[in-house]
Amino acid sequence: MTISLKYSALFIERAFIGGAWVGATSGATLPVDNPATGAIIGTVPDCGEADTLAAIAAAEAAFPAWKARTAADRAAVLERWHALILDNVADLGRIMTAEQGKPIAEAEGEIRYAASFVKWFAEEARRVDGGIIPAPEANRRILVMKEPVGVSAAITPWNFPAAMITRKCAPALAAGCPVVVKPSDMTPFSALALAKLAEEAGVPAGVFNVVTGMPTAIGGALTASPVVRKLSFTGSTRVGALLMRQCADTIKRVSFELGGNAPLIVFDDADVDIAVASAMVSKFRNAGQTCVCANRILVQDGVYDQFAEKLAKAVSALKVAPGDVPGSTIGPLINAAAADKVKAHVEDALSHGATLFAQAPNEAAGDRFATPVILTGATRNMRLAEEETFGPVAPLFRFTHEEEGIELANATSYGLAAYFYTENLHRAFRVAERLEAGMVALNSGAIAMEVAPFGGVKMSGLGREGAHAGIEEYLETKAFHIAGLKL
Numbered sequence: 074m075t076i077s078l079k080y081s082a083l084f085i086e087r088a089f090i091g092g093a094w095v096g097a098t099s100g101a102t103l104p105v106d107n108p109a110t111g112a113i114i115g116t117v118p119d120c121g122e123a124d125t126l127a128a129i130a131a132a133e134a135a136f137p138a139w140k141a142r143t144a145a146d147r148a149a150v151l152e153r154w155h156a157l158i159l160d161n162v163a164d165l166g167r168i169m170t171a172e173q174g175k176p177i178a179e180a181e182g183e184i185r186y187a188a189s190f191v192k193w194f195a196e197e198a199r200r201v202d203g204g205i206i207p208a209p210e211a212n213r214r215i216l217v218m219k220e221p222v223g224v225s226a227a228i229t230p231w232n233f234p235a236a237m238i239t240r241k242c243a244p245a246l247a248a249g250c251p252v253v254v255k256p257s258d259m260t261p262f263s264a265l266a267l268a269k270l271a272e273e274a275g276v277p278a279g280v281f282n283v284v285t286g287m288p289t290a291i292g293g294a295l296t297a298s299p300v301v302r303k304l305s306f307t308g309s310t311r312v313g314a315l316l317m318r319q320c321a322d323t324i325k326r327v328s329f330e331l332g333g334n335a336p337l338i339v340f341d342d343a344d345v346d347i348a349v350a351s352a353m354v355s356k357f358r359n360a361g362q363t364c365v366c367a368n369r370i371l372v373q374d375g376v377y378d379q380f381a382e383k384l385a386k387a388v389s390a391l392k393v394a395p396g397d398v399p400g401s402t403i404g405p406l407i408n409a410a411a412a413d414k415v416k417a418h419v420e421d422a423l424s425h426g427a428t429l430f431a432q433a434p435n436e437a438a439g440d441r442f443a444t445p446v447i448l449t450g451a452t453r454n455m456r457l458a459e460e461e462t463f464g465p466v467a468p469l470f471r472f473t474h475e476e477e478g479i480e481l482a483n484a485t486s487y488g489l490a491a492y493f494y495t496e497n498l499h500r501a502f503r504v505a506e507r508l509e510a511g512m513v514a515l516n517s518g519a520i521a522m523e524v525a526p527f528g529g530v531k532m533s534g535l536g537r538e539g540a541h542a543g544i545e546e547y548l549e550t551k552a553f554h555i556a557g558l559k560l
């Protein structure tokens with residue numbers, strides 16, 4: 074183990090199945106590297122179908138007792154988990170930076186963000202309620218009851234290795250559902266550290282399982298199992314569509330948080346300084362590897378040059394460096410393929426007439442460190458107009474009229490997040506209501522928080538996480554009819 078931790082027990086090279094820390098039944102292991110250096114930081118079990126079935130069986134066995142606990146009791150367990158996560162922010166941040174690459178400050182920020190879902194759903198556990206519907210007969214009563222959907226599966230990506238797990242598992246546990254988590258094979262250690270803290274918080278054996286390994290066999294077993302009643306997936310649209318097909322045979326409940334292609338629109342009447350500051354947050358968080366990152370920056374004629382100049386100044390202050398180097402603001406991308414895709418998008422844009430307007434200094438060694446760039450003259454025939462770049466590239470598209478800006482923003486098969494900047498209230502409502510996205514922000518680059526529903530439309534997904542909607546995804550509605558009452 075190469076990561077220096079205060080609480081070294083948080084770095085675990087075992088899967089967590091039925092309350093036991095285990096290797097794969099096949100004995101196979103998988104190396105995990107540090108994206109900044111390529112050095113192997115550890116190995117995890119390369120679990121397969123048998124291990125996944127064991128986790129599903131453990132979850133099934135744990136379900137009746139967990140569901141039978143009172144909501145307040147489950148909430149208390151989640152409150153303890155929340156406190157333990159916060160007690161260990163520094164170690165969890167180090168583990169995340171080592172396996173994912175993001176700067177330490179961002180990693181610690183993600184841990185606090187991840188913890189916020191645990192706290193929120195601890196509170197929501199006690200707000201699951203039903204109703205009574207006026208019946209068509211005088212001697213009938215109709216009660217609407219909420220019940221946990223059952224054993225749930227969570228498949229999560231590498232870009233937010235902690236928050237995507239708590240955003241799914243905290244509502245599941247709060248609702249009374251046991252979960253089987255399959256983290257990305259590139260970032261399993263954050264998931265295992267969270268499992269360790271869940272165990273210490275008193276989550277019973279079998280209620281929270283983490284199956285590490287390559288995706289196909291684990292995903293196949295989770296989706297084929299009739300015991301698993303719900304799949305929540307965050308990742309690419311391609312894999313989401315595949316998993317949706319795989320879930321069809323067992324008619325599972327599904328929710329999908331998929332890819333995005335967020336527009337960030339700066340109108341002539343915007344406060345340009347606010348637009349620049351929030352474009353920096355929205356575009357360059359996690360080196361651009363965020364599903365809600367602004368992928369396309371659309372700027373109206375009147376402020377285009379001013380916005381480009383101010384953004385260039387801000388970009389020049391970015392520091393590209395390994396995440397554990399003090400002051401690093403842009404870490405490495407997750408792997409060489411990700412860096413190649415970013416390079417290909419930039420080359421494609423330049424070959425179609427874009428200009429390299431500005432770039433950040435980049436003295437980091439290694440092929441995974443992409444240089445943050447601003448491209449002016451971006452147009453819709455470029456790859457980055459439709460594909461998620463998932464890297465630190467800010468392409469500036471120019472538009473003249475409001476209508477043109479909205480049309481350009483919606484010209485994508487995705488519909489996750491959209492940001493826009495204006496000081497005009499009338500325009501604010503006109504634009505917000507026409508943008509095709511699950512989340513729209515006016516004069517802000519921040520839309521991800523536990524209190525607000527998170528999710529997309531079009532090819533960006535189905536269902537919502539966070540807010541009260543997040544726990545509803547793990548609840549079934551039962552209508553209980555009581556007829557023939559002697560009144």
Ligand SMILES: NC(=O)c1ccc[n+]([C@@H]2O[C@H](COP(=O)([O-])OP(=O)(O)OC[C@H]3O[C@@H](n4cnc5c(N)ncnc54)[C@H](O)[C@@H]3O)[C@@H](O)[C@H]2O)c1
Binds near residue numbers: 229256287332
């Ligand atoms: N909408 C959101 O909330 C959100 C959040 C984070 C990331 N994302 C999206 O995720 C993508 C980046 O993440 P990624 O590269 O890890 O995505 P990915 O789809 O390649 O992988 C996501 C997860 O699915 C697993 N997986 C891959 N193939 C599988 C299969 N055949 N069966 C079962 N599991 C399989 C992976 O191992 C990983 O755990 C981007 O498109 C990004 O926009 C979306």
Ligand SMILES: O=C[C@H](O)CS(=O)(=O)O
Binds near residue numbers: 233521
């Ligand atoms: O990659 C997208 C995730 O949903 C991260 S966040 O919730 O926007 O922080």
